[in-house]
Amino acid sequence: MGNRQEILLTGAGGQGLILASIVMAAAAVDDNKNVVQTQSYGPEARGGASMSGVILDVDTIEYPKVTKPTVLLCMNQASFNKYLPKVGPDCIIIVDSTFVSGSYGEEYKVQSFPITSSAKEVLGKEVVANMLALGVLNAASGLIDREIFRESIFKFAPRGSGELNQKAFDLGYSLYEKGAGQKNGVSAQTPQ
Amino acid sequence: MGNRQEILLTGAGGQGLILASIVMAAAAVDDNKNVVQTQSYGPEARGGASMSGVILDVDTIEYPKVTKPTVLLCMNQASFNKYLPKVGPDCIIIVDSTFVSGSYGEEYKVQSFPITSSAKEVLGKEVVANMLALGVLNAASGLIDREIFRESIFKFAPRGSGELNQKAFDLGYSLYEKGAGQKNGVSAQTPQ
Amino acid sequence: MPETKPVLMQGNEACALGAINAGVRFYAGYPITPSTEVAEQMAARLPEIGGVFIQMEDEIASMAAVIGASIGGMRTLTATSGPGFSLKQENLGYAIMAEIPCVVVNVQRMGPSTGVPTAPAQGDVMQARWGTHGDHPIIVFTPASVYESYYLTIAAVNLSQKLRQPVIVLLDEVIGHMREKVTIPEGKLMVEKSSDKVPSDWKPYDEKGLTPLVPFGFGHYYHVTGLFHDQYGFPTGDPPQVERALDRLHNKLEKYRDEIVLTNYIGHKEPRVAIVTYGCTVRSARAVVKKAYWQNRLPVGLLSLQTVWPFPAKEIEALAKQADVIIVPEMNMGQLVGEVERYARGEAKVVPLNRYDGEMISPDQISEEVGRWL
Amino acid sequence: MPETKPVLMQGNEACALGAINAGVRFYAGYPITPSTEVAEQMAARLPEIGGVFIQMEDEIASMAAVIGASIGGMRTLTATSGPGFSLKQENLGYAIMAEIPCVVVNVQRMGPSTGVPTAPAQGDVMQARWGTHGDHPIIVFTPASVYESYYLTIAAVNLSQKLRQPVIVLLDEVIGHMREKVTIPEGKLMVEKSSDKVPSDWKPYDEKGLTPLVPFGFGHYYHVTGLFHDQYGFPTGDPPQVERALDRLHNKLEKYRDEIVLTNYIGHKEPRVAIVTYGCTVRSARAVVKKAYWQNRLPVGLLSLQTVWPFPAKEIEALAKQADVIIVPEMNMGQLVGEVERYARGEAKVVPLNRYDGEMISPDQISEEVGRWL
Amino acid sequence: MVAAKKKSINADIVINRTWCKGCGICIAFCPKEALFMDNSGKAEKVTEKCTACGVCETFCPDFAIALVKRRLYDNAGDKTGPDARQ
Amino acid sequence: MVAAKKKSINADIVINRTWCKGCGICIAFCPKEALFMDNSGKAEKVTEKCTACGVCETFCPDFAIALVKRRLYDNAGDKTGPDARQ
Amino acid sequence: MEQLTQDFLRTKKLPHIWCPGCGNGIVTAALVRAIERTGFDQKDVVIVSGIGCSSRAAGYLNFNTLHTTHGRALAFATGLKMARPELKLFVIMGDGDCSAIGGNHFIHSARRNIDLNAIIVNNHIYGMTGGQHSPLTPTGKKATTAPRGTLEPSFDLLELAKGAGATFGAKGNAAQPRQLEQLIIRAANHKGFSVVEALSPCPIAYGRRNKLGGAVDMLRDMKEKSISVEKAANLDEAELKDRTVNGVLYAIDAPEFAESYYHSIGKEIG
Amino acid sequence: MEQLTQDFLRTKKLPHIWCPGCGNGIVTAALVRAIERTGFDQKDVVIVSGIGCSSRAAGYLNFNTLHTTHGRALAFATGLKMARPELKLFVIMGDGDCSAIGGNHFIHSARRNIDLNAIIVNNHIYGMTGGQHSPLTPTGKKATTAPRGTLEPSFDLLELAKGAGATFGAKGNAAQPRQLEQLIIRAANHKGFSVVEALSPCPIAYGRRNKLGGAVDMLRDMKEKSISVEKAANLDEAELKDRTVNGVLYAIDAPEFAESYYHSIGKEIG
Numbered sequence A, B: 001m002g003n004r005q006e007i008l009l010t011g012a013g014g015q016g017l018i019l020a021s022i023v024m025a026a027a028a029v030d031d032n033k034n035v036v037q038t039q040s041y042g043p044e045a046r047g048g049a050s051m052s053g054v055i056l057d058v059d060t061i062e063y064p065k066v067t068k069p070t071v072l073l074c075m076n077q078a079s080f081n082k083y084l085p086k087v088g089p090d091c092i093i094i095v096d097s098t099f100v101s102g103s104y105g106e107e108y109k110v111q112s113f114p115i116t117s118s119a120k121e122v123l124g125k126e127v128v129a130n131m132l133a134l135g136v137l138n139a140a141s142g143l144i145d146r147e148i149f150r151e152s153i154f155k156f157a158p159r160g161s162g163e164l165n166q167k168a169f170d171l172g173y174s175l176y177e178k179g180a181g182q183k184n185g186v187s188a189q190t191p192q
Numbered sequence C, D: 001m002p003e004t005k006p007v008l009m010q011g012n013e014a015c016a017l018g019a020i021n022a023g024v025r026f027y028a029g030y031p032i033t034p035s036t037e038v039a040e041q042m043a044a045r046l047p048e049i050g051g052v053f054i055q056m057e058d059e060i061a062s063m064a065a066v067i068g069a070s071i072g073g074m075r076t077l078t079a080t081s082g083p084g085f086s087l088k089q090e091n092l093g094y095a096i097m098a099e100i101p102c103v104v105v106n107v108q109r110m111g112p113s114t115g116v117p118t119a120p121a122q123g124d125v126m127q128a129r130w131g132t133h134g135d136h137p138i139i140v141f142t143p144a145s146v147y148e149s150y151y152l153t154i155a156a157v158n159l160s161q162k163l164r165q166p167v168i169v170l171l172d173e174v175i176g177h178m179r180e181k182v183t184i185p186e187g188k189l190m191v192e193k194s195s196d197k198v199p200s201d202w203k204p205y206d207e208k209g210l211t212p213l214v215p216f217g218f219g220h221y222y223h224v225t226g227l228f229h230d231q232y233g234f235p236t237g238d239p240p241q242v243e244r245a246l247d248r249l250h251n252k253l254e255k256y257r258d259e260i261v262l263t264n265y266i267g268h269k270e271p272r273v274a275i276v277t278y279g280c281t282v283r284s285a286r287a288v289v290k291k292a293y294w295q296n297r298l299p300v301g302l303l304s305l306q307t308v309w310p311f312p313a314k315e316i317e318a319l320a321k322q323a324d325v326i327i328v329p330e331m332n333m334g335q336l337v338g339e340v341e342r343y344a345r346g347e348a349k350v351v352p353l354n355r356y357d358g359e360m361i362s363p364d365q366i367s368e369e370v371g372r373w374l
Numbered sequence E, F: 001m002v003a004a005k006k007k008s009i010n011a012d013i014v015i016n017r018t019w020c021k022g023c024g025i026c027i028a029f030c031p032k033e034a035l036f037m038d039n040s041g042k043a044e045k046v047t048e049k050c051t052a053c054g055v056c057e058t059f060c061p062d063f064a065i066a067l068v069k070r071r072l073y074d075n076a077g078d079k080t081g082p083d084a085r086q
Numbered sequence G, H: 001m002e003q004l005t006q007d008f009l010r011t012k013k014l015p016h017i018w019c020p021g022c023g024n025g026i027v028t029a030a031l032v033r034a035i036e037r038t039g040f041d042q043k044d045v046v047i048v049s050g051i052g053c054s055s056r057a058a059g060y061l062n063f064n065t066l067h068t069t070h071g072r073a074l075a076f077a078t079g080l081k082m083a084r085p086e087l088k089l090f091v092i093m094g095d096g097d098c099s100a101i102g103g104n105h106f107i108h109s110a111r112r113n114i115d116l117n118a119i120i121v122n123n124h125i126y127g128m129t130g131g132q133h134s135p136l137t138p139t140g141k142k143a144t145t146a147p148r149g150t151l152e153p154s155f156d157l158l159e160l161a162k163g164a165g166a167t168f169g170a171k172g173n174a175a176q177p178r179q180l181e182q183l184i185i186r187a188a189n190h191k192g193f194s195v196v197e198a199l200s201p202c203p204i205a206y207g208r209r210n211k212l213g214g215a216v217d218m219l220r221d222m223k224e225k226s227i228s229v230e231k232a233a234n235l236d237e238a239e240l241k242d243r244t245v246n247g248v249l250y251a252i253d254a255p256e257f258a259e260s261y262y263h264s265i266g267k268e269i270g
């Protein structure tokens, strides 16, 4: 089970992270991987926190829950504060600098990108921030074949918005290639 | 358990036999006997058959159902036909000749009295036939102290009808003392 | 003191009277054979003593109303039979979760479904334990006589109050409808109202243990919910709190087990053949043991269960060590016998004796089976 | 033949799809977390294939409607969770008594009562067996994966039709809500419609054995009731007939036991420590056995139960003869472990492993317990 | 059982004594006072008075009264006789 | 938190930023256009425009706006300050 | 009726279990005659009933008959009708069955306007269980659970149905069996949910306790109090006090639910 | 409101779980203000609720609060009221809670005329479970279980209550919170069962799927469509199409059930 990859997508309800996790899982299927997708439900889903997990493996996946994330996406401050302490030093951590700021321990590899603001400013549509985040995430982790992922995104997009969503995904790649920043004050520090 | 007495009161719904069994059981309590009263319920109670049992014993009564009646009262033809074959030769059998006719095996001790017709004709109230039957039954079996029984009847009677009911009970005694008849064609014969 | 005179009383009537004598002043129900006499007794008596009788639109509402009245501080009762008992399950679970005392009487009839509404059976024994969803504790009494119907209802009311736990009185048609001679003793029947003295640091669901129910309307503003909740009654989904809450529900029964689990043994001290049974079947079994042991000194005994849930596991374990064979007569296809088998742990042979045609198991049937193993 | 491509699918969705592929064309339900996706899938798909989706006023009505539609000849499904499952019990008993096929899905959530509506648990296992009043047989499947959710639903529909017996698919929140890769095979999924050929001497409840349900509206004028009935469907309270009717209900499950009871064993042939579990917990157990046996060749095995009721008694008896210890992980306070203990008959030590805080049992928890006994 | 025939009326009522429970409703509502209760508590008809109006049939709660067309009744023999219905 | 005071009006509204979810309802229904959404998606008040009419208070679905009597607000210190309510 | 009895009654099951003088038989007979008059094919007719004395009618009627659970008849019928919209369903319920435990299904059937013919045998009491008060027991009347007379107001069943959206409501009684038959025919021909409330004497569990005399007295009283909707139209409230208004009280055209559904999925019923 | 918040809300439990823009908070706030205005003693006030988003209000209100099971709030409340008739009960229910699964308790509470104040937060949808249609979803509107729009007719809740015998019925909405407050006050002062239907936006589970815009748009629309009962009296049916009539639609004097009961057993309430 050494190939098990656990991806945790976290943020606020309404940011489309559950959909993102489903799209990612579907892409993984198309990429011939074993995959399990789960999500936390709760009255909290009413505007509160949102958390979903995707597990990839070449082997059959038994235990479906994320225990040690290998990739963590945080799309708001609350989730960053909550999940950061739960990951190990090897975890790839991606944060949306639009909403996340503050300091964190030096042992973490946090990469910060202006995900939502780019979606709004570059594409004019905040709602595709989730697909943009998937672009960043996949660029950073290389988990799924990029082309297959792009196609999956098209398939899942509401009618007429396939290309916009793909653009967002690509923009994620560009952001990643430009390199992570410490914009908006996300800085590595010993936790207080 | 040799003292166990099983009394079965049978007839049609509406003849007041369940009430009669309760009155008898209550009288037994007053007479310091152990007693259990049961009855058959069922949609049949809607105008159909009615059956209730009273068990008396000096010992504690465990099994509450009548299995071998020592006294059987039949207030209509259907019950006579149904229960006669179920009793032993020692059973005291009392039938209301107003409704019961026909023949039966010689081995049975059937005593026939014009119970309902006497209630109607002598007392002018058909509804007290059940108390009249109790008089006959107790006269024939001697199970319960007559005076105690009479008082119980008074207690149970609807307001204002205590004396009438007692009269009916007494009339039962008189009928018994006059002796059983084979009126209305109830005759001992080998069953067909 | 005046002489306490014996009277003739019906099982259902004794249940109603027991409830009243234990302080029940609220009844909500929906008629169903063979339990209806409990309601009818309550309808006649409660108004005379300042109590409330209400016939609700169905069994679900009856159960709800009873819980509502309990929260208002009344001692409450509802009675039903199989079909209605099935309908009450959701709200019964609510009462367990929210720790609202109440007594539910189920006068069993022949099921499943509408079955034979007027025939006796003991088919709801497992349902009484497991009928509502989720892990839940329950207390179930099974009277075997009119007098037990009276005093086990009293015990049910008092235990229910003390533990803030619904208690089920599982009658059967035979006991419910039968009339027999009983002597109702004098004496105090109600346990102290637990809410009489409210401690200053009162919490509705104090984690430290039993805590009184302070009725609504006295200025203690707390929340009652069927969601998992913290000790103040507020919803939580936090795993450690959820676990503690569920433990709390079960621990109270564990702790007071000796008050709850009532059984009764008669017969030979070292029985070769033992009978284990409950409800009306106890009567047939007792007739058999009286004859076999009292008259004929055969190594036969009877453990009758007044409490079937929590299951008298210890008692069965002990009995299985003594007896070679345990016969379990039940008026069903074999329900409690499973638990007996479980706790016999292979130490005694467990023999089910079942009847499910709507008639009582007779002494003859039992003694025949006993004879087979002697 | 075209290649069958794998797809990503949710457990609840797979259940709905399985139903449709097994010929279900009628769904009546009432929404409740975590089962609602089954209804939503049905609402989307059934109208497209000429089927009927109806959202009823509550769970009681849903169960009733499903039975009504089955009598009309449709294959039917309803889905719910704990609170709704409690409400369905009365009419579920009716379906059992009247021998009306239907499939009831219960996606379990954390109870009792409202509990934690979104947290997983396996707390309704005993309720699934005993929830309705009276003696009754029941079939309960417990899928452990999205694919099992699919094919056990198909099995449920077909068995239900064949035996004229309600079948319960007891999912849990984990399996119901999880999405995973599945490959849906091609092929025939519906058993022959049993009512296609109606024999001339057809009786609705033929005492000789299985008899097809001839839907209403085809000129066979028979009576359906929840009362005990004779072989023509007419009410009876006659003891021998009542007994025969109840035997009939139970015998059909007995006779077809091998088609009904599905289990699966992996691991060491002569295990010292065996795990017995069902539903999502199978996954954690499988992870443990894969490592302990496949990698490390330890004497460990796993018997996973796709069918929990009728209980796989024979399988447990056999396992208990092999293993020293049987560990039973359950996301409840210990439910099925009682049956395992019963049928282990003292031959193996039975160890419950329970978690009831609203979280899944992890492989680590199980392997720790396994380690303790190796 | 009484199955009367009368001239100029081409139907008759027949009373099924097995089903009759003696409630007296037919007697009370018969516009012609053509019914009475016999000794054994079953309804019976006074042949002459009955006009075969059928009121009693609609009122009998026990399906015990049937208005039978003459032709039918005459021809069908015991098929339509009340005994056939028990 | 913005707790403004204005002459000739003897009450103020205070907005509890912890409770505010930024739905914009207060802004839409304020008759004086005295409210706006700040950068972090919370409602904020333009002190001068507000007449303390209280409409926003009745409309806020999050109990996040309170009309506070001057006297009360001035005297009660942090008891009535929004931080006290978290 | 002779032939009707043979065809539409299960004569082998007779005599029935009802008490002497019980109105259930009168209502059942009216139903049988009405079904005959509609000309419906026997094999298309289904009788559904709940639990109660009156609901036992299903067992005596020679159609496909479905005797369900207490209060749930309409919910069973809804499933059957949606599955087989071509069938003609008559749903027999007692007053308790329909308006107490079954109240929710009653109002939802009315709301949906599903083509079921509800026939409520209103004897003002729970007959089967021996005389407890029902939501249709008139205030003040005695019952075993209201030994001093019930304090509860009762429903006006047809008003309730109307409030819930019912499109057809009629009232008849066992003392006017021909009229009742006509009302059932009209209900059967109405497309959508139809309610026929049939007053019926229960001399045993209701009449006796309330000193209303025997079945004959109760029927006479019923007949006397009844007034047709046409005549009632000219009377004021005071004049109508203590009268029961009989006839079709409302009949409205509106889309029928099963038809709407099948239409929406592109199927025609038939 | 400041003091009100401190006294009558459990501020420690805030912020609440409702979505941004959800009308539940507006209705809850109106209820709190109304309770304050009635002058009821805080310790006499009980809030009962069912299960649903709106029913979560109970947890935030600083009284004795009873969060029951889905649909059964009125039945719990009936028991409590009969046991403690001096208490003032407000029963908060969602449209589904009250009119779907809870429909039977609703009509029976109305029939009995028991002094409970029912406040139905009608967001036309099952909010808590994510957007299934309810019996109050307007025909044609979309829901997760009616992806092509629901075919079912909806109840007119106040007509239903009236048909069942309710003595007080009022309609308000979240877009007119002051009026809603007044209606609740009047309901609280009415002796007997009172129904206040409060229209409320659910932008998440209803608005979004039906393209009704955000919470602000939904509230604006609500306000625009609303017309007072006084004004409506002068308009004909065509003019009233698509309008919702607000205000007290009926208020009738009739004996209250708990009082009748206690009176009958010779006790006075209080």
Ligand SMILES: Cc1ncc(C[n+]2csc(CCOP(=O)(O)OP(=O)(O)O)c2C)c(N)n1
Pocket (backbone or CB within 6 Å): C030, C031, C032, C033, C059, C083, C084, C087, G051, G052, G053, G054, G055, G069, G070, G093, G094, G095, G096, G097, G098, G121, G123, G125, G126, G127, G128, G129, G134
């Ligand atoms: C769930 C359930 N509750 C209660 C009963 C008992 N029960 C059977 S019939 C009945 C009421 C009968 O009254 P009604 O519906 O008016 O019919 P009637 O007998 O008067 O014709 C009741 C309460 C039952 N069978 N099932």
Ligand SMILES: Cc1ncc(C[n+]2csc(CCOP(=O)(O)OP(=O)(O)O)c2C)c(N)n1
Pocket (backbone or CB within 6 Å): D030, D031, D032, D033, D059, D083, D084, D087, H051, H052, H053, H054, H055, H069, H070, H093, H094, H095, H096, H097, H098, H121, H123, H125, H126, H127, H128, H129, H134
């Ligand atoms: C017996 C039962 N059935 C179903 C549910 C699931 N459930 C919870 S809330 C709800 C409906 C909520 O809708 P509504 O009553 O309109 O309240 P809202 O959330 O819209 O305020 C449902 C179906 C439940 N908790 N219990």
Ligand code: SF4
Pocket (backbone or CB within 6 Å): E013, E029, E030, E031, E032, E033, E034, E035, E045, E049, E050, E051, E052, E053, E054, E055, E056, E057
């Ligand atoms: S048919 Fe008419 S006249 Fe003849 S007995 Fe019957 S009711 Fe009387």
Ligand code: SF4
Pocket (backbone or CB within 6 Å): E015, E019, E020, E021, E022, E023, E024, E025, E026, E027, E042, E043, E059, E060, E061, E062, E063, E064, E065
């Ligand atoms: S109405 Fe029918 S049952 Fe009654 S007396 Fe006449 S024939 Fe007999």
Ligand code: SF4
Pocket (backbone or CB within 6 Å): F013, F029, F030, F031, F032, F033, F034, F035, F045, F049, F050, F051, F052, F053, F054, F055, F056, F057
């Ligand atoms: S109090 Fe009135 S004027 Fe001031 S912000 Fe609120 S709504 Fe606007």
Ligand code: SF4
Pocket (backbone or CB within 6 Å): F015, F019, F020, F021, F022, F023, F024, F025, F026, F027, F042, F043, F059, F060, F061, F062, F063, F064, F065, H021
């Ligand atoms: S209405 Fe309330 S929650 Fe919404 S923006 Fe204004 S202050 Fe914030």
Ligand code: SF4
Pocket (backbone or CB within 6 Å): B046, G017, G018, G019, G021, G022, G023, G024, G053, G054, G123, G127, G128, G201, G202, G203, G204, G205, G206
């Ligand atoms: S109890 Fe009443 S309703 Fe039932 S059969 Fe007898 S008379 Fe008819």
Ligand code: SF4
Pocket (backbone or CB within 6 Å): A046, H017, H018, H019, H021, H022, H023, H024, H053, H054, H123, H127, H128, H201, H202, H203, H204, H205, H206
């Ligand atoms: S889902 Fe709708 S009703 Fe529920 S909290 Fe969100 S907006 Fe409010």
Ligand SMILES: [Mg+2]
Pocket (backbone or CB within 6 Å): G052, G094, G095, G096, G121, G122, G123, G124, G125, G126, G127, G134
């Ligand atoms: Mg009735």
Ligand SMILES: [Mg+2]
Pocket (backbone or CB within 6 Å): H052, H094, H095, H096, H121, H122, H123, H124, H125, H126, H127, H134
């Ligand atoms: Mg809603």
